[in-house]
Amino acid sequence: MSTSDLAEESSVAAAPAMAPPPEVLREWLGAMLTIRRFETECVRLSFAGKIPGGIHSSEGQEGVAIGSIRALTRDDVVSGTHRSHHHALAKGLSLRIVMAELFGRDDGLSGGRGGSMHLVDRSLNFLGSNGIVGAGLGIAMGASLAMQMQAQPFVAVGYFGDGGANNGRVWESINMAAIWKLPLIAICENNLYAVETHISNSMAGDSIAGRAAGFGLPTVTVDGQDVIAVYQATRAARERAIAGGGPTFIEAQTYRYEGHNVGDVQNYREKDEVAQWRAERDPIARLRQRMIDDAMLDDAQYAGLETAAEEAVADAIAYADASPWPTGADALTTYPTNV
Amino acid sequence: MSTSDLAEESSVAAAPAMAPPPEVLREWLGAMLTIRRFETECVRLSFAGKIPGGIHSSEGQEGVAIGSIRALTRDDVVSGTHRSHHHALAKGLSLRIVMAELFGRDDGLSGGRGGSMHLVDRSLNFLGSNGIVGAGLGIAMGASLAMQMQAQPFVAVGYFGDGGANNGRVWESINMAAIWKLPLIAICENNLYAVETHISNSMAGDSIAGRAAGFGLPTVTVDGQDVIAVYQATRAARERAIAGGGPTFIEAQTYRYEGHNVGDVQNYREKDEVAQWRAERDPIARLRQRMIDDAMLDDAQYAGLETAAEEAVADAIAYADASPWPTGADALTTYPTNV
């Protein structure tokens, strides 16, 4: 594993909830910069034909991933969506090995069997991104059941989108977690769009969080572009879950800067809208500014973080590019193997 | 069609919402008595082996079916559940032909192809009972879409149970009806149990209606054992829908007197509980008392209704029993037939 990977900080969860110390915030900033760099490079590499099938960029949503996953320990489980590079990297998956998987190469997480929507690292308790809307939350719910039954002091986090909030199975899982008081944190990344469809055209009711409240579990709405706010909400949810208080529903209001997938024409939103989110609410810019204001960061330090991010991603790309293609032998095994 | 069938009263929907006249209430009372007699006889006939596969008795829930369906016209569509004899009979399906279907005979609604969970009458716009929890609501939702698109002044009513309220597809359909403002009336017959499972063990949140409210549509809770209250709620919902105001969610609080299915041991509830519902909240007894109090009914009239119900059901049973078994030819056709 490359040393530049975004190691998941299990110590963070023990830090005081309200004011993460400067070195912690600097790590978060660097991690968000790394994710952003990773994603912008992935878009470029998709167009260049290096990433077969393309990706769903999480650019703009870095704050949700880092804010929530930095509130977890390594033992806590994370289960993602089709748009999960940020979750995977936040959980500490190796940049190199993720990139190799995106490239379809032998050194990838799954030797090329998975791809962008199927990233996984069992040892880091990242149970996978998921190609199917709503499915990742269900797996997290099941994981939280296992934790409860085994009396483990862990939680499971399941992500889904605003679009996913219209999928019935999501509410089935929320209900099950609520009746059994499972240590589940359901995080809805509401980025306003499901592909081209704005939430106002697909969803009735006042808000996703409002809908969730009817399912009898604590529900919070958080500014997903404020990494510290996301951290605090997740931290509180984790504490409640570990104490036996059951699941929490977090609606994180966020935004994706890129199209739904690489090549999306984006005729469904104004260029201005994207520009405004970038200019006014960017999670990286806001944390940076806050830290500068609080004298936790200077320009040189920030430049250093940027450079480190660029270098780490460049290193991952070089690694992936050098990795051989998998041979067919593996794909030809029958499944289940029953061994 | 036997003249004793519970003809659906399209005139009723034009009557004043608040005080149905005595002759209308007497018809309702007779219809509820007929359903009750039908169901108690069906239980007996199931044990006697006359109804292969048994039934799900709606005894106790007559008020929901009559109250809601008497607020509809013939053109309004109804789509039911596994427990739908009351809906079918309220919609005016022939007692004889329904009974013949339960018997598995050639003169049944579908010549024995359907059975208790698959009753249908297209000409009366009863689009079927349904063996699958939650499915009937979806069909009603689709029917209401067709009405809206064809600018027809009709509504569709879809029923489901408290158990069904935990099935994700129910909420998908509610959401879709709400965003498109479809003329759908979703009626949850909350009889507290799904087979042996009490709602408190399967459902998180304060109430089903409360859950529904988060989906952005008008929601009412009604005493399902008060047939007039159900009528009024449905009437109001229908008026709103026809006026373009979209769907309504009605939670009708009711109770089933019999087990889930014929033979259910019912060790999950106290005998007292059933006795209490029968004694204190029975929809037939309550309407009878109210009519007697208001001098709309005397004992002789009531006895007459009882006798008529008994005779109609006896007639249906005799008809079914005399009907021949279907021959296999029909079952051997390939489907789809593509004709």
Added chain:
Amino acid sequence: MPTVLTYSQAYREGVAEEMAANEKIFIMGTDIVLRGGHFAQVFGLGEQFGASRVRDVPISEAAMLAAGVGSAVCGMRPIVDLNFLDFSFGGMDEICNQAAKMSYMFGIQVPLLIRATNGIALGGAQHNNVIESWFAELPGLNVVTPSNPADVKGLIKSSLRMNDPVLFLMHKALSGLRGNVGGPDDLIPLGHANISRAGHDVTIVTYGVNVAKCLEAAERLAANGIEAEVIDLRTLYPLDRDTVVESVRKTGRAIVVDESAAYGGVSAEIVASIQEAAFDYLDAAVVRITAPHAPVPNSPALLSAILPNSAGIEAAARKLVEVA
């Protein structure tokens, strides 16, 4: 002295033994705590193992299966009791896109057992979909279809020790069938067909409820000098093609009996496998006996018209032996 149990009781006993031996096994399903499931297949286990290990769930097929998948990859060995196999429709993604795929995509095995009641009986078209072949066809799943109490017990015990998903399908019409069952250590491995009756004139391949019908036909054929070999597949995946092919190489004639509609499915796979591996030994085309390509009716009068029966099997075998 051998124990005689019903098909349902054999399941319960097998599950109870495995649950006692392995505390990671637990059950989720609708109405299983008191009722013990629609076929009383886990009756009493609620009391025996308590509310944590025997759980009533809401009517949320997707969520109960997701709970199964998620808990299976985090240390538990869930049994999700789907009640009727038809209800798998509500959680098809969890079965086919999650449970079935993780081993291949992630290298994470999913020790999830899904029990369901399959097969044709009363209840109408929506409760009698014959779709076991779907799961056998889909890479990543094991499919077990026992025909008698002994096999139920031996196979459920093996299934509960598998590390990959297993669909354990119990035929509606067999639940009351009585028979001897094995002891705590009698396991039947997946992927091994059973020669229910030996014979050399014709091979009859089947599984589940039709095994008894084929044996009945075979008895009558024997009275007429025709010795049929009846093979009970026991598991549809893994599929024991070897036993089938070996038999057909001996008899030169084969009949496949299946309740499914007359298109594809397990029976077509058996036919295709036989002709691939035993073409030169075949004296005549392999005969399929299935239900027609139509939904399943409710009336007993119609049911008996569509289901394979022993007279039809007997007649087909007789004809096959005569012509070839």
Added chain:
Amino acid sequence: MPTVLTYSQAYREGVAEEMAANEKIFIMGTDIVLRGGHFAQVFGLGEQFGASRVRDVPISEAAMLAAGVGSAVCGMRPIVDLNFLDFSFGGMDEICNQAAKMSYMFGIQVPLLIRATNGIALGGAQHNNVIESWFAELPGLNVVTPSNPADVKGLIKSSLRMNDPVLFLMHKALSGLRGNVGGPDDLIPLGHANISRAGHDVTIVTYGVNVAKCLEAAERLAANGIEAEVIDLRTLYPLDRDTVVESVRKTGRAIVVDESAAYGGVSAEIVASIQEAAFDYLDAAVVRITAPHAPVPNSPALLSAILPNSAGIEAAARKLVEVA
């Protein structure tokens, strides 16, 4: 002058013509109004027909299919565009237990068209389930699998005039394929296979994306004196067994090519049907060429290892002609 369109455009043109002719037809699907679907298969129709007849829906597969079933039985002719066929998992009950059953149970026909993208390409295991055989096997559904733009247009027009449910499956890898298409009155009926190439030495049966691979193999075989007859099934249900059987009776040899995993499915049905109706004409066992029994990988390097290819088809045909 004939019109040349892509496979996706041919669909759009067929749908547009039928929508113009029949105001009951409308479309529901995710992201179809502006994007025109993931493969631009209805690009522009949102603008042409307006928001009532071309509707973006929430990601609610069960509800969009239920909306289809319910509206279909109340006078409309809905097209539910499922995007990837894999997403049918979320509305399987609506397809298989509702749409497919009403005609039989109720005598109510359901003129519902479900469009989906099927077949194997990039995207990983969860977006590449080969399950078209499931729907062909399940009584009550028609299944259409066009292999070229002309067939797309002719078949979608016929499908939109059917009174029973149709699954219209368009292969991912074909969406950009260009070819001539017919005019407004050129309909291709369901249930009629197409002899894509005539020949007398060996019959190759296939559908969808593999038709081109088989034709490629046939050309190379012809250069070596072997004349292969290539049959494009066009629709999996109704299945045109007659055309297949007639061909095999002539050639005495058959190969079935299918992307599905090596168990059951359409290819097994074809093998079983051939040997049932042409056993005495067969010089050798029918050969199946399929993908292995494993989920579908994402890497192009692995994909090419699992998919049938023209070299493999050619080799199989050559061997078949040599040995028999």
